[in-house]
Amino acid sequence: MPADKINIIEMKRFLVLIALLMGGWVFAQEEPVKIVFDVTTDDEGTHKSAIRHVKFMSDAYPDSEFEVVMYSSAMNMVLPDKSVVAEEVADLAKLENVKFVICEGTMKRHGVKKEDLIEGVQTVPDGILEIITKQAEGWGYIKEAHN
Numbered sequence: 001m002p003a004d005k006i007n008i009i010e011m012k013r014f015l016v017l018i019a020l021l022m023g024g025w026v027f028a029q030e031e032p033v034k035i036v037f038d039v040t041t042d043d044e045g046t047h048k049s050a051i052r053h054v055k056f057m058s059d060a061y062p063d064s065e066f067e068v069v070m071y072s073s074a075m076n077m078v079l080p081d082k083s084v085v086a087e088e089v090a091d092l093a094k095l096e097n098v099k100f101v102i103c104e105g106t107m108k109r110h111g112v113k114k115e116d117l118i119e120g121v122q123t124v125p126d127g128i129l130e131i132i133t134k135q136a137e138g139w140g141y142i143k144e145a146h147n
Contacts, residue, residue, distance in 0.1 A: 032063040036134040038143045042073040044084045045146035050077075051088045053142070058098050067134065071103035071127030075110045078102050078121045086118050093120025103127030 035057065039050050054066050076082040078089060078100065092098045100121045107113070107123065114123060124130040135141055 034065045034139040036139045037068045039070045039074045040072040046144050047077045047085050049146045050144040051085045065097050067099045069127050069130050071106045078117050080118050089118050
C-alpha cells in the first residue's frame with residue numbers, strides 16, 4: 001500500500017478517535033452533579049457571590065443538586081432583616097434542587113431560633129459535619145470567598 005494511503009487511513013483513525021473522545025467529554029458535561037457550597041463569613045460580597053454561583057449553576061444544570069451550608073460568621077445571610085440576599089435565598093430555596101442550611105450551633109451562639117430564619121432555610125446540627133458528610137457521599141466542594 002502506498003505511503004499516502006497509509007497516512008490517510010491513519011489520519012481518519014485519528015479523527016475518529018478525537019470525535020469519540022469529544023463525544024464522551026460532551027456527554028460527561030451533561031451528567032448531573034452535586035455541589036456543596038461552604039459559607040462562613042459575614043462578608044456581604046461573599047454572600048452575593050454564593051447566590052450568583054448557585055443561581056447560575058441551578059439554572060444551567062437543573063438535574064443537579066446544590067446545597068449552601070452556612071456556619072460561623074455567616075449567620076446574617078439567612079436573617080430576613082440583616083441579609084443582603086434575603087429575597088434571592090427565599091426564591092432559590094423554593095427550588096427542588098437547591099437547599100440552604102445553617103448550623104444549629106451557630107444559631108445557638110447568635111441566639112437565633114428557627115422561626116427567625118428566611119423562609120425555606122433549613123437547619124443541621126453541625127455545619128462542618130454536614131459538609132464532610134456530603135463530600136463522603138461524592139459531592140463536590142466549593143469554598144465561597146469574595147475578593
